Amino acid sequence: xxxxxxxxxxxxxxxxxxxxxxxxxxxxxxxxxxxxxxxxxxxxxxxxxxxxxxxxxxxxxxxxxxxxxxxxxxxxxxxxxxxxxxxxxxxxxxxxxxxxxxxxxxxxxxxxxxxxxxxxxxxxxxxxxxxxxxxxxxxxxxxxxxxxxxxxxxxxxxxxxxxxxxxxxxxxxxxxxxxxxxxxxxxxxxxxxxxxxxxxxxxxxxxxxxxxxxxxxxxxxxxxxxxxxxxxxxxxxxxxxxxxxxxxxxxxxxxxxxxxxxxxxxxxxxxxxxxxxxxxxxxxxxxxxxxxxxxxxxxxxxxxxxxxxxxxxxxxxxxxxxxxxxxxxxxxxxxxxxxxxxxxxxxxxxxxxxxxxxxxxxxxxxxxxxxxxxxxxxxxxxxxxxxxxxxxxxxxxxxxxxxxxxxxxxxxxxxxx
Amino acid sequence: xxxxxxxxxxxxxxxxxxxxxxxxxxxxxxxxxxxxxxxxxxxxxxxxxxxxxxxxxxxxxxxxxxxxxxxxxxxxxxxxxxxxxxxxxxxxxxxxxxxxxxxxxxxxxxxxxxxxxxxxxxxxxxxxxxxxxxxxxxxxxxxxxxxxxxxxxxxxxxxxxxxxxxxxxxxxxxxxxxxxxxxxxxxxxxxxxxxxxxxxxxxxxxxxxxxxxxxxxxxxxxxxxxxxxxxxxxxxxxxxxxxxxxxxxxxxxxxxxxxxxxxxxxxxxxxxxxxxxxxxxxxxxxxxxxxxxxxxxxxxxxxxxxxxxxxxxxxxxxxxxxxxxxxxxxxxxxxxxxxxxxxxxxxxxxxxxxxxxxxxxxxxxxxxxxxxxxxxxxxxxxxxxxxxxxxxxxxxxxxxxxxxxxxxxxxxxxxxx
Numbered sequence: 001x002x003x004x005x006x007x008x009x010x011x012x013x014x015x016x017x018x019x020x021x022x023x024x025x026x027x028x029x030x031x032x033x034x035x036x037x038x039x040x041x042x043x044x045x046x047x048x049x050x051x052x053x054x055x056x057x058x059x060x061x062x063x064x065x066x067x068x069x070x071x072x073x074x075x076x077x078x079x080x081x082x083x084x085x086x087x088x089x090x091x092x093x094x095x096x097x098x099x100x101x102x103x104x105x106x107x108x109x110x111x112x113x114x115x116x117x118x119x120x121x122x123x124x125x126x127x128x129x130x131x132x133x134x135x136x137x138x139x140x141x142x143x144x145x146x147x148x149x150x151x152x153x154x155x156x157x158x159x160x161x162x163x164x165x166x167x168x169x170x171x172x173x174x175x176x177x178x179x180x181x182x183x184x185x186x187x188x189x190x191x192x193x194x195x196x197x198x199x200x201x202x203x204x205x206x207x208x209x210x211x212x213x214x215x216x217x218x219x220x221x222x223x224x225x226x227x228x229x230x231x232x233x234x235x236x237x238x239x240x241x242x243x244x245x246x247x248x249x250x251x252x253x254x255x256x257x258x259x260x261x262x263x264x265x266x267x268x269x270x271x272x273x274x275x276x277x278x279x280x281x282x283x284x285x286x287x288x289x290x291x292x293x294x295x296x297x298x299x300x301x302x303x304x305x306x307x308x309x310x311x312x313x314x315x316x317x318x319x320x321x322x323x324x325x326x327x328x329x330x331x332x333x334x335x336x337x338x339x340x341x342x343x344x345x346x347x348x349x350x351x352x353x354x355x356x357x358x359x360x361x362x363x364x365x366x367x368x369x370x371x372x373x374x375x376x377x378x379x380x381x382x383x384x385x386x387x388x389x390x391x392x393x394x395x396x397x398x399x400x401x402x403x404x405x406x407x408x409x410x411x412x413x414x415x416x417x
Numbered sequence: 418x419x420x421x422x423x424x425x426x427x428x429x430x431x432x433x434x435x436x437x438x439x440x441x442x443x444x445x446x447x448x449x450x451x452x453x454x455x456x457x458x459x460x461x462x463x464x465x466x467x468x469x470x471x472x473x474x475x476x477x478x479x480x481x482x483x484x485x486x487x488x489x490x491x492x493x494x495x496x497x498x499x500x501x502x503x504x505x506x507x508x509x510x511x512x513x514x515x516x517x518x519x520x521x522x523x524x525x526x527x528x529x530x531x532x533x534x535x536x537x538x539x540x541x542x543x544x545x546x547x548x549x550x551x552x553x554x555x556x557x558x559x560x561x562x563x564x565x566x567x568x569x570x571x572x573x574x575x576x577x578x579x580x581x582x583x584x585x586x587x588x589x590x591x592x593x594x595x596x597x598x599x600x601x602x603x604x605x606x607x608x609x610x611x612x613x614x615x616x617x618x619x620x621x622x623x624x625x626x627x628x629x630x631x632x633x634x635x636x637x638x639x640x641x642x643x644x645x646x647x648x649x650x651x652x653x654x655x656x657x658x659x660x661x662x663x664x665x666x667x668x669x670x671x672x673x674x675x676x677x678x679x680x681x682x683x684x685x686x687x688x689x690x691x692x693x694x695x696x697x698x699x700x701x702x703x704x705x706x707x708x709x710x711x712x713x714x715x716x717x718x719x720x721x722x723x724x725x726x727x728x729x730x731x732x733x734x735x736x737x738x739x740x741x742x743x744x745x746x747x748x749x750x751x752x753x754x755x756x757x758x759x760x761x762x763x764x765x766x767x768x769x770x771x772x773x774x775x776x777x778x779x780x781x782x783x784x785x786x787x788x789x790x791x792x793x794x795x796x797x798x799x800x801x802x803x804x805x806x807x808x809x810x811x812x813x814x815x816x817x818x819x820x821x822x823x824x825x826x827x828x829x830x831x832x833x834x
Binding site: 182186208217224323326333357358360 | 613617620624627630636640641644740750774778
């Protein structure tokens with residue numbers, strides 16, 4: 001199967017795809033309302049992670065909470081009860097965020113007014129966006145709708161957004177790849193550990209934030225938010241992965257994977273040679289570590305677009321460079337490294353810029369080849385937070401999972417038609 | 418020898434020493450003029466790294482440049498020519514910085530007006546200080562005396578010092594151990610790589626700097642200096658190591674090493690059971706990597722107090738956690754890890770807080786036992802920058818070296834008297 005799929009046209013096309021992905025120059029260009037990036041976005045339309053859902057009946061707890069919370073937050077519903085009733089009655093419209101080149105982390109939904117961190121690929125001009133990370137624990141993206149959560153959202157969507165956007169403009173954009181490159185030398189994996197990248201980001205924007213013309217009280221508050229959020233860089237990292245992978249879409253009969261994501265009901269992938277088409281399978285189970293008193297019984301299904309990091313060869317694919325992350329996702333560094341190194345067997349290249357010092361500065365595995373996945377039976381691995389099954393609780397753990405093999409077999413069969 | 422030296426009293430004393438060292442709670446409490454910390458410091462007195470020098474005739478190029486530059490900088494000499502003439506004539510007095518609980522990095526000298534980053538051990542109340550890191554390349558501590566170098570020094574000693582000191586006061590001090598602990602999870606070794614610690618430090622002080630009551634122009638300039646100096650945290654780290662090791666001095670007949678340092682003419686160590694006494698040997702040769710067109714022939718002798726980091730079990734002792742550092746000092750990560758792990762054979766304990774995720778969160782090697790060094794013949798390893806042999810050039814490379822075994826044998830012989 002592999003010989004057939006990657007020989008001739010597919011092989012040259014795969015090479016072209018990874019070259020295009022590696023040529024991306026992702027720059028954080030600002031914070032904009034989603035409607036500016038996705039003008040077609042209607043009122044009461046919510047973009048969610050993963051492939052399209054059939055409707056509200058398929059939405060998991062975290063997603064339901066995020067939608068209801070957003071309705072209340074923007075005064076489209078008087079309270080959560082009314083919000084849930086509206087959703088049940090079919091008033092809200094759902095759509096796949098990924099298909100609009102924006103990304104939802106966990107249950108986080110994107111609606112017209114959602115402020116997005118926007119990344120532009122200076123090579124292709126493509127844009128991608130992801131919502132501002134609210135911090136760990138209670139957060140809208142996990143379905144939390146507490147007063148604290150909504151108060152913080154209001155702050156992020158007004159004063160914080162203004163000061164950070166102005167700082168980004170003063171710098172003419174922030175070079176995302178430069179930060180990711182360094183963070184991979186500093187124990188980050190580029191997905192579930194963003195401590196170094198978030199700190200380097202703060203170091204980069206602190207000076208222009210001070211020069212942005214806001215009061216010292218406002219500036220100090222914004223810096224405090226950044227300093228206390230180790231995951232701030234996550235949406236920037238995944239939007240950057242998305243623009244890079246977008247550059248690789250639609251190349252001949254390429255079998256290279258350009259997207260992986262889950263909507264809580266189905267896991268889906270896309271491949272370059274069948275741009276825009278989803279190949280789906282069951283939502284993978286996460287094996288990991290639960291916080292405090294939580295256990296597997298409390299876990300909701302995995303949902304989120306952040307597996308785009310692994311699609312680019314970061315996250316679990318780069319865990320050989322992130323020893324401090326292993327215990328957080330419930331494993332040992334040796335095991336994490338073994339699994340990460342195995343990913344070179346299903347990828348066609350190595351990233352020229354993103355490198356792992358612990359592997360002698362080897363480039364991260366680049367270009368998941370669905371033919372190699374099918375041939376070896378090695379499914380792409382990813383790490384992810386675990387959210388509670390009910391709306392309103394939040395993250396309760398973190399772990400590893402593997403993409404369902406069926407997606408890759410189906411993608412190859414489709415190409416062969 | 419080992420059995421004799423570490424048995425009975427020595428063994429209990431060694432345990433006591435490492436317990437005291439590990440109990441330190443180093444807090445950065447502010448920036449003060451050296452005369453406030455070392456009131457005995459006279460005019461035209463210069464404290465240098467390592468054990469005491471006999472006089473100017475023993476001073477290496479980097480140290481001579483630093484002294485002459487300081488004389489010009491503070492207008493004690495009209496120009497470098499006059500400054501060198503003053504020094505040759507014996508007008509300046511030299512002393513060991515380490516003996517006053519302050520530290521010189523490379524040729525960096527400490528005189529009455531030198532602003533020091535001051536660390537207090539909240540367990541013992543002891544203070545230690547080290548001069549502000551000026552950044553890589555041309556710097557007074559490497560003997561550079563260019564107009565740029567002196568202009569930057571003037572800035573650091575006035576506006577920058579004021580704003581950072583005020584920020585530290587607003588925070589009631591900065592917890593140094595908390596930063597070192599995290600940085601060791603982020604690819605720093607705690608000595609020659611300070612990129613993570615410097616970024617975390619900026620993240621910690623940015624908010625209070627904004628609140629310190631300075632103009633946004635002044636604040637932005639200070640943040641820019643911090644953001645562009647990957648070594649800013651180095652003096653804070655070594656002052657923190659010094660207060661911790663000081664707590665272990667003078668315990669019975671302990672054979673644990675409490676200080677290592679070099680003055681460019683001699684390498685010296687101190688052990689707990691013979692507090693205040695130096696045991697010296699030849700300055701070790703550094704094996705490493707030279708920048709651009711420089712080579713071994715250009716290298717000056719190793720000088721500096723920063724090997725105090727290794728004395729605490731950081732630096733080369735912690736290189737298993739710093740894969741990105743290995744090429745900088747001219748080695749592979751495997752080799753660096755092998756050498757670092759060997760250090761557990763000459764140490765009596767592990768640090769309870771400073772841990773290496775890549776070694777399964779094992780504590781860093783703590784308490785170099787001179788008896789174990791003598792018994793195994795394994796000399797403590799360290800990494801270090803390499804400075805040019807002539808005054809005024811600066812750093813030309815970085816590498817590894819080993820402490821001379823003679824120091825440890827002599828220390829044991831002294832204790833046995």
